Structure formats: C-alpha cells, structure tokens
Amino acid sequence: MKPLTGVCVGAGYFASFHLDAWVRLRDVRIVGVCDRDNSRVVAALAQLDSAQPFSDLAQALEETQPDFVDIITPPESHLALVQACSGHVSAAICQKPLAPDFSTAVEIVETARNAGLRLMVHENFRFQPWYREIKRLLKAGVVGRQVHQIAFRMRMGDGWHEDAYLERQPYFRKMPRLLLHETGVHLIDVFRFLAGEIVDVHAYLCRLNQVIVGEDAGVVACRFKSGALGILDANRYNEPNYPNPRLTFGELTMDCDDGTIRLYGDGRITLQQLGSEEEPHHYSFSDAGFAGDCVYSTQAHFVDCLRNDREFETDASDYLRTLEIVERAYETAGPIASAPVSPGDAVERE
Amino acid sequence: MKPLTGVCVGAGYFASFHLDAWVRLRDVRIVGVCDRDNSRVVAALAQLDSAQPFSDLAQALEETQPDFVDIITPPESHLALVQACSGHVSAAICQKPLAPDFSTAVEIVETARNAGLRLMVHENFRFQPWYREIKRLLKAGVVGRQVHQIAFRMRMGDGWHEDAYLERQPYFRKMPRLLLHETGVHLIDVFRFLAGEIVDVHAYLCRLNQVIVGEDAGVVACRFKSGALGILDANRYNEPNYPNPRLTFGELTMDCDDGTIRLYGDGRITLQQLGSEEEPHHYSFSDAGFAGDCVYSTQAHFVDCLRNDREFETDASDYLRTLEIVERAYETAGPIASAPVSPGDAVERE
Incomplete structure (x- = not known):
C-alpha cells in the first residue's frame, strides 16, 4: 500500500x-x-x-x-x-x-x-482509550440503555502559580477565553460522543488567577436531547487528588438506568450495577504519547x-455544534468576572 | 436549671x-x-x-x-x-x-x-458534624480565605425500585416537587452555610422513575455573592459507591485559594494544600441518631x-432566602420532564 x-x-x-x-x-x-x-x-x-x-x-x-x-x-x-x-x-x-x-x-x-x-x-479527547471503552460498554448495554447523568470534574492544578502556563503554553495567559474555549471544549465534545446532542446549556465562569486574561474556573450545566443531564465542573487553578493531571484530565461519572460507570484520574474504569457494589472493569490502554495515546488514535482515525x-x-462541520454549545455557555455566563473572589467575603472569620 | x-x-x-x-x-x-x-x-x-x-x-x-x-x-x-x-x-x-x-x-x-x-x-444538614468541622477549617484559613468552588454529588439509590419510597416516606411519590424541594434544599442551605449568599442559580431537572410525580434527578449550578461557583449534582435513582447513602448523603468538594477540602461518603474529611498531596484530616463524630447525629445538634442549637x-x-425568616434559591431553580428548569430519557435515544447501538 x-x-x-x-x-x-x-x-x-x-x-x-x-x-x-x-x-x-x-x-x-x-x-x-x-x-x-x-x-x-x-x-x-x-x-x-x-x-x-x-x-x-x-x-x-x-x-x-x-x-x-x-x-x-x-x-x-x-x-x-x-x-x-x-x-x-x-x-x-x-x-x-x-x-x-x-x-x-x-x-x-x-x-x-x-x-x-x-x-x-x-479533537483528541474523545479518542482517549477510556472513552472508547465507555462508549463500547454503553453500546453493549452493560449498565442499561439510557443515560441519566454525565458529570466530569476537571482539576488541572497548572494555573495557580504566578508563572502559570508560561513554561508550556504561554499564549494561554492572553486568551480572552481560556477554560471553556481551550480546554472545556474537549469535554463538551466527549459529552456529545457519550450522551448525544446537547439542547440547552447554562454556565457560570470566573477568573481565579489574576495573571491571566480569560477565565480559569467554571461550571457548565446542560440538558441532552435524550433528556439526560450533564455537568462540567472545571478549574485549572485547584489541584486533583491523583498524581498525573494530564492523563484523564479529571473524573467522569455516567449514571444510567441499570447502573453507573465511573472513570478515575488514573484511567481506571469501574462498573456498578443497580443493587450491587462498584467493581473494577478490566481493560488495557497505552500510556505512550499524550493522554492515553489519544493523539495516535485521533490520527489513526x-x-x-x-x-x-x-x-x-x-468533521469540522459537525464540530460546529460543539462550538455552538461553548458559545452559548459563554453567552449565558456573561462577562468573565474581572475580580477574584474576595478574600473573607465568603468565609466569615472569628 | x-x-x-x-x-x-x-x-x-x-x-x-x-x-x-x-x-x-x-x-x-x-x-x-x-x-x-x-x-x-x-x-x-x-x-x-x-x-x-x-x-x-x-x-x-x-x-x-x-x-x-x-x-x-x-x-x-x-x-x-x-x-x-x-x-x-x-x-x-x-x-x-x-x-x-x-x-x-x-x-x-x-x-x-x-x-x-x-x-x-x-434544617439539620448544616448541623452534620463534617459541615461544622469544614466550617471551622474554613474560618481558620486552613486552605485559604477564598472559596472558589463548592460541589456536592448526591446519589441516594433509594428511588429506582418500583416500590420506591413506599416503605419509609410514601408521600414522596405524590409530591409535585421532590428532589430539590424535599432533599436538595438541605444542600442549598449547606452551600449558604459554607460559602455565603447565592446570587444566581440555574437548574435542569428530570424524572427518572415514572412511579413518582415529581423530579428525582437534577443539576443546580449557582454563583455566590463572593464570586464563588457552586454545583449540586443529585439524583435519588442512581446509587453511591459507599455503603451507607444516609450518612453524608453524598460527597463534597470545596476548592479554595490555598487548597481543597473533600468530604467522602463515610464522613472522612481530607485536606490538600496547593502543591501537596491529599491528607486525611482527623476529627471525630458520633454515628448515633440520624446522619452524624445532626438532629441532636440541631435541637441542641x-x-x-x-x-x-x-x-x-x-431562623425561618432567614431560611426564606434558601427557599427563594430553590424556587428560582425550579423556575429556570421549567416543567419537570414528564417522560423518562428515551431508551436508545442517547446511546446508539450497533
């Protein structure tokens, strides 16, 4: 050939x-x-x-x-x-x-x-091996045929230093839209991959680290065409509680009509049938390249x-629907708060 | 006396x-x-x-x-x-x-x-011992002085059977509003207790188990006066991955400017300072009565x-603000979907 x-x-x-x-x-x-x-x-x-x-x-x-x-x-x-x-x-x-x-x-x-x-x-996130495996489990009906809720928690922990992003991607600091436009978009695409079309979305966004221009924290709630609900809970300031934040970039929970699929930050997948305990699901993936070798899988596709x-x-024309969701999320969130959360405003002290 | x-x-x-x-x-x-x-x-x-x-x-x-x-x-x-x-x-x-x-x-x-x-x-949830302890840690500035994000995931697992709620609280089945009105309201109050006033809220709700009248799943996103963001990700159909769903009723993550506090479903609290690993935080609580003996603490207060x-x-007059948030959440969510998520609509099959 x-x-x-x-x-x-x-x-x-x-x-x-x-x-x-x-x-x-x-x-x-x-x-x-x-x-x-x-x-x-x-x-x-x-x-x-x-x-x-x-x-x-x-x-x-x-x-x-x-x-x-x-x-x-x-x-x-x-x-x-x-x-x-x-x-x-x-x-x-x-x-x-x-x-x-x-x-x-x-x-x-x-x-x-x-x-x-x-x-x-x-768009390489949906090609990460755990998402291919979860999609396979969903198609096989292992935890049912309906998706109820999909929730992703992303904590990158690379954005709290004064020199945040300088070493690897310095242009992040000047992007007027950072968290959703650059990073969260991956998860919106993953949500579409796993749970179908999104028909409604609402976001709240804020900037935690003042050395950057765009937002670095946000919550995005959405509703899928199927009736399922979605949550993206993300920030690049706070840290995850697993060693490599750049393997899965966070943790996923998918609740379905017969049980729950969970993805952990080290790539582990578990299954929990209704009425049963959570069990590890065995599958294998390569940790070469980027994030489970998803760049390789993307290019292989x-x-x-x-x-x-x-x-x-x-395909870029289909991907416009992902971008529409991101656009709509920014619209609902309004201007990104230009001030950080005020010290002491939320937490009264004695 | x-x-x-x-x-x-x-x-x-x-x-x-x-x-x-x-x-x-x-x-x-x-x-x-x-x-x-x-x-x-x-x-x-x-x-x-x-x-x-x-x-x-x-x-x-x-x-x-x-x-x-x-x-x-x-x-x-x-x-x-x-x-x-x-x-x-x-x-x-x-x-x-x-x-x-x-x-x-x-x-x-x-x-x-x-x-x-x-x-x-x-309103007994805020009197659960882990929330009193977390509030103390926040006041002491153990993970900083700003709250960035507060997220609670509630999975009760008592609402998926055909006989859901019949044994303990049968009137749950006929409540036109169930999840937020009856249960989620506790967490809105906890959010206010831990992170201050909520100034904006948006919810998506649905009914998963068709034997009931109200909603049993929902996501509530909110913004606090301080600028902090909040998420309540809740459903009574799907099950948690810890043995007793009625101890903490779910898991909490609080991201702050110097680190993160996490509450697990067995009442464990962990602390993670920025740049450090997650560490257990030692405290003690009673498991008598209901949910960490919070009914006792409520009545003692x-x-x-x-x-x-x-x-x-x-106080009931202050509590009206919690109810306003719940009311506003229902308004933004619109009518509770009267149909379940359609089998196969979200998950294509081969």
Whole structure:
C-alpha cells in the first residue's frame, strides 16, 4: 500500500505529539514540516526519517504535493492555512481551538466545503482509550440503555502559580477565553460522543488567577436531547487528588438506568450495577504519547477515514455544534468576572 | 436549671429521631405528643419518660403550657400549626419542607413574626458534624480565605425500585416537587452555610422513575455573592459507591485559594494544600441518631438559642432566602420532564 503523505504546519509544543504519532502510523509519511521559526522546524525534522523544511505552506504544498496537511498552529492562523490548503490538497486535520471565535470557525468550515477540502478537527479527547471503552460498554448495554447523568470534574492544578502556563503554553495567559474555549471544549465534545446532542446549556465562569486574561474556573450545566443531564465542573487553578493531571484530565461519572460507570484520574474504569457494589472493569490502554495515546488514535482515525472514504467523527462541520454549545455557555455566563473572589467575603472569620 | 418543656406534634417516621434527641438533651422535657393517629402517639410515648398523649395541638398547649413546640408533620399542615402556636407559646421548631410552596412559607414566617413566635426551621444538614468541622477549617484559613468552588454529588439509590419510597416516606411519590424541594434544599442551605449568599442559580431537572410525580434527578449550578461557583449534582435513582447513602448523603468538594477540602461518603474529611498531596484530616463524630447525629445538634442549637437568647442559624425568616434559591431553580428548569430519557435515544447501538 502506498503511504499517505502529509505536511505538518506548526512545530510548537504540541506538534511533537503529532509527529510521534505520524511516525508510528506505518502507512503515513510526513514529507514536509513548515514553521516560520526555523529552529522549531529543525527540531521537528529530528523526529522524522526524512522530510523537507519549509517556512511557507503554499510552497510546501507545491513542492511535496501531499495527500493531507496537519495544521498544528495557534487558532488565529487556521483560516489562512485552510485557505492555503484549498484547491491544493484534498484533506486536512486541524488542531483545536478551531478558530479564535465562532464566526471564524464558520468561515473555516465554509472555506473547506467550497473547496472540497475534507477537514477534520484534531479533537483528541474523545479518542482517549477510556472513552472508547465507555462508549463500547454503553453500546453493549452493560449498565442499561439510557443515560441519566454525565458529570466530569476537571482539576488541572497548572494555573495557580504566578508563572502559570508560561513554561508550556504561554499564549494561554492572553486568551480572552481560556477554560471553556481551550480546554472545556474537549469535554463538551466527549459529552456529545457519550450522551448525544446537547439542547440547552447554562454556565457560570470566573477568573481565579489574576495573571491571566480569560477565565480559569467554571461550571457548565446542560440538558441532552435524550433528556439526560450533564455537568462540567472545571478549574485549572485547584489541584486533583491523583498524581498525573494530564492523563484523564479529571473524573467522569455516567449514571444510567441499570447502573453507573465511573472513570478515575488514573484511567481506571469501574462498573456498578443497580443493587450491587462498584467493581473494577478490566481493560488495557497505552500510556505512550499524550493522554492515553489519544493523539495516535485521533490520527489513526483520520487515516482510516481517508483510506476507506469514511466520515470523520469530528468533521469540522459537525464540530460546529460543539462550538455552538461553548458559545452559548459563554453567552449565558456573561462577562468573565474581572475580580477574584474576595478574600473573607465568603468565609466569615472569628 | 429548670428544664425547657416541649410538645411534639407529629409522630411519623422522622419524629423518632427528634424524640431520641430530646431525650438525650438533659435540660429538656417533652410533656406532650400530639398526632391524629393514636397508635403513633402510643409508639412515641414509649420513647419518653412521661408525656401526655393528644390528638389536637390547641388542647395540648392549653393543658401543658410548654416552652416550645416541635412540629414534625408534613408541610401541608405547617401553616395551621404555626397559627395554632401563635399567642400560646413563645418558640417553635418546624421540620422542612417549611411549606408546600413558597407563598405559604412566606405566610408562615409572617404569621410567626406577627405573633412574636420565634420560629426555627429544623434544617439539620448544616448541623452534620463534617459541615461544622469544614466550617471551622474554613474560618481558620486552613486552605485559604477564598472559596472558589463548592460541589456536592448526591446519589441516594433509594428511588429506582418500583416500590420506591413506599416503605419509609410514601408521600414522596405524590409530591409535585421532590428532589430539590424535599432533599436538595438541605444542600442549598449547606452551600449558604459554607460559602455565603447565592446570587444566581440555574437548574435542569428530570424524572427518572415514572412511579413518582415529581423530579428525582437534577443539576443546580449557582454563583455566590463572593464570586464563588457552586454545583449540586443529585439524583435519588442512581446509587453511591459507599455503603451507607444516609450518612453524608453524598460527597463534597470545596476548592479554595490555598487548597481543597473533600468530604467522602463515610464522613472522612481530607485536606490538600496547593502543591501537596491529599491528607486525611482527623476529627471525630458520633454515628448515633440520624446522619452524624445532626438532629441532636440541631435541637441542641435550638435549646441553646432559647436559653441564651441567641439568634437561630436557620431562623425561618432567614431560611426564606434558601427557599427563594430553590424556587428560582425550579423556575429556570421549567416543567419537570414528564417522560423518562428515551431508551436508545442517547446511546446508539450497533
């Protein structure tokens, strides 16, 4: 089988996870890496067998004629890059956030559609192995056929220092919308994956660490089309009570008509049938790469869809519905509180 | 010290917890028990040293001239009983729900105020020993001075059978509002106790078990005056993963500016300072009576306030604010879904 060839654009922090996965996907070959910062391109090429360096995507496309482009740049650049892809390549996969704002996301989807460009969002959380396993358990009816409630608690603990986010993702500090736009969106997508369409949402948001511009804490309540209820309880300031906050990013509880599925912060899944005790559910996952190797699984899905002409699970046009939920959550929450919770205001002292 | 004398009106399921606590409060003597059902009065009197049986409160008041009345009847009767108390006794303590609806609750408060009747709501959850301890830890600044987020997950597991609630509290099945009105209200009060006033709330509710009239599942998101965020994630259908659902009724997480306090379903409290691991916090509590002996503590507070002319923590007029939050939650949720979540609607099958 002839390998699919790809060009990666963007060689920052998260690109190394993409490259690592592409290298392990045997029927894929990355033929070019493009970034304005040459030192980052050089570092990226060291991860690959052989690929050409580029500083301009149009030139990379012309010289390598790849089967796809992998867009791994900040959201501000995505529209221009999708435009650059259009008419020159048949498929692209693009990191999230898809765009800085919802209307640009719509424009990106329309640009791709008009150009016949198949565009998948690199929404990797739903490809984490525990969610694939939970979906399988749900489909098999192991805890029933109805979802009652889905609740996710996310505590990242990487946002309380004065130097919060500087080391890994410094642009987080300047994002006008952080928690839901950048991180929570993953869980909204997971909710849709596990419990179907969301028809109503209401959020409360606030900024805890004043070194950043956007919000770093929030609660999002929602109702699904099925009647099920959902809760995302998230903050990046406070810490979780398990060692690696970046494996599952939090804990999930799914209550169903015959019992409950729980996901713990170390990737453990348990099942509890009504009337019975909680029992461990045995399954295995790889802890390579990022968050249960979900980047690999995301890209494997992309390749599988290209090879077999199947629809992307996170096709950009479908993903707009996830972004609509996030948009609506921000609308209901109103302006992000510009002040922290007042010391002593909540807790009276003696 | 002359004992305070009291008359109990209502001798149903929960009254035995009240009587047990009154008996253990040494400077209190229950002089009368009143219930229309004589067999229940007889059973109640067996718990007491000596008290007279009554079927009518007015007669009981006239004959025993007590210092206070303890109202332990269903909400529909509370207004008439508070009216019966007015002018004949100086203080009363009344079980919750305070009234069938908010406007009747307001009428009860006004009736008591006009009659100079000191009226405390028997809101016992905030008197559970773990909440008193958590409040102490907050006041001492053990995990900081700001509350960021407060989240409670309640899974009772007593509402999924066809005979749900029949054995203990059969009237639950006919209540048009169940989960928040009857049970969730406790946690709204606990939230106010631990994190201050609530200024905004939004809820989603549904009925899971179709044998009942009201709702048995819901999520309530709220914002506190301080800026803190709150979540109540509750259902009486699905089961918790600890042995006794009626000790703490669920699990609490309180994120603060210097760390996190967690309450587990077995009454354990843990502390986690920012940058440190979760550690057990040692304290002791009694497992006598109901839910950490909170009925005893509630009534001890009532007696202390009567003896020392202190304000009740859950004075009925203050409690109206808790009821306003509950009322507003129902308003935002709209009509309780009359259909269960549709089988297979949320979870596609292969």
